[in-house]
Amino acid sequence: MALEVRDVAYAYGDRVALDGVGFEIAPGVLTGLLGPNGAGKTTLMRIMLGVLSPDRGEVLVHGAPVDSEVRQHWGYMPQERGLYPGMQVGDQVVYFGRLHGLSRAEATDRAYRVLAELGLEDRWDQRTDKLSGGLQQRLQLATALVHEPDVVVLDEPFAGLDPVAVAELSDSLRERARTGCTVLFSSHQLDLVQNLCEDILMVDAGRIVLRGPLSSLRAASTGVQLRLDVHAPDRRWLEGFPGAVVVSEEADEVRIAIPPGTDPLRVLDGARAAGRVDDFGLDLPSLSQLFLEAVGRARDPARDGSDQVDPVGPVQTGRGGPR
Numbered sequence: 001m002a003l004e005v006r007d008v009a010y011a012y013g014d015r016v017a018l019d020g021v022g023f024e025i026a027p028g029v030l031t032g033l034l035g036p037n038g039a040g041k042t043t044l045m046r047i048m049l050g051v052l053s054p055d056r057g058e059v060l061v062h063g064a065p066v067d068s069e070v071r072q073h074w075g076y077m078p079q080e081r082g083l084y085p086g087m088q089v090g091d092q093v094v095y096f097g098r099l100h101g102l103s104r105a106e107a108t109d110r111a112y113r114v115l116a117e118l119g120l121e122d123r124w125d126q127r128t129d130k131l132s133g134g135l136q137q138r139l140q141l142a143t144a145l146v147h148e149p150d151v152v153v154l155d156e157p158f159a160g161l162d163p164v165a166v167a168e169l170s171d172s173l174r175e176r177a178r179t180g181c182t183v184l185f186s187s188h189q190l191d192l193v194q195n196l197c198e199d200i201l202m203v204d205a206g207r208i209v210l211r212g213p214l215s216s217l218r219a220a221s222t223g224v225q226l227r228l229d230v231h232a233p234d235r236r237w238l239e240g241f242p243g244a245v246v247v248s249e250e251a252d253e254v255r256i257a258i259p260p261g262t263d264p265l266r267v268l269d270g271a272r273a274a275g276r277v278d279d280f281g282l283d284l285p286s287l288s289q290l291f292l293e294a295v296g297r298a299r300d301p302a303r304d305g306s307d308q309v310d311p312v313g314p315v316q317t318g319r320g321g322p323r
């Protein structure tokens with residue numbers, strides 16, 4: 001379902017949480033919503049789901065404003081738990097299915113399926129408050145997915161899950177997207193988002209700072225990086241390559257952003273002349289580097305040599321190329 005958020009603004013009293021946010025999501029695309037703490041992610045999701053009304057702007061599906069009838073077919077997992085602690089697991093999922101308009105028989109059938117998908121099939125009769133934190137998180141997800149929604153909006157669905165559950169949920173979201181479901185989820189686990197999402201949407205201080213297909217964003221960013229494990233006494237050898245910048249240094253590995261027009265192999269030769277090189281490779285910037293760059297650029301536009309504030313940054317946006 002093609003989903004559009006158009007120029008949405010929202011303030012809690014005089015604290016501006018969203019300041020003109022707009023984007024589109026195509027059906028069948030998994031989109032990761034990223035941003036530092038307090039960026040406005042939860043507020044945006046609440047507005048999309050109609051929990052909050054925007055001060056300005058609107059949420060549209062196929063060009064028409066979203067109403068409660070359309071939202072019956074959406075699934076939402078809020079960051080804070082909204083489960084009934086004394087209710088049994090199965091009853092809880094059936095109840096949420098009924099809230100979304102399923103008959104009791106349908107809700108029961110789908111509750112069995114979604115609980116099995118999330119590894120809770122043997123917990124049907126257990127009280128919710130007897131589940132561990134991670135299992136309650138899975139149950140919360142089951143309540144958001146039981147009615148097989150067209151649009152799924154999940155606030156930090158991976159927080160608190162173990163690696164097996166993370167892999168299972170990733171598969172389940174991929175499968176939903178493959179069958180045409182529109183999936184948007186927030187996360188601070190950038191490696192996970194990098195592995196899972198085709199598109200990302202990054203907000204900071206209530207504005208979009210980066211959006212689009214992750215592969216294009218990575219390719220269009222600061223360019224190629226040389227990864228090196230070099231045993232040199234210092235980094236003076238890099239002075240011979242103007243514009244080459246160390247972007248991270250961890251344990252034995254140094255990552256160097258190579259400026260356009262510089263052959264990375266020449267930089268590698270420079271490193272080999274300075275000391276033993278045990279390992280090397282070429283990479284695109286990671287999502288976490290894109291994140292730091294985009295947030296830094298939004299907060300200090302002078303960083304990219306421009307004094308114009310471009311809320312989306314100088315990189316490619318959307319599926320159709322640069323805007």
Ligand SMILES: Nc1ncnc2c1ncn2[C@@H]1O[C@H](COP(=O)(O)OP(=O)(O)OP(=O)(O)O)[C@@H](O)[C@H]1O
Nearest residue numbers: 012015016017035036037038039040041042043044
């Ligand atoms: N109920 C509220 N009353 C007042 N201010 C609020 C309220 N909820 C959020 N805010 C403020 O609105 C801004 C956006 O908050 P929001 O919860 O949307 O951010 P977030 O990106 O989801 O953050 P996090 O990653 O920490 O969950 C923040 O400055 C926050 O302090």
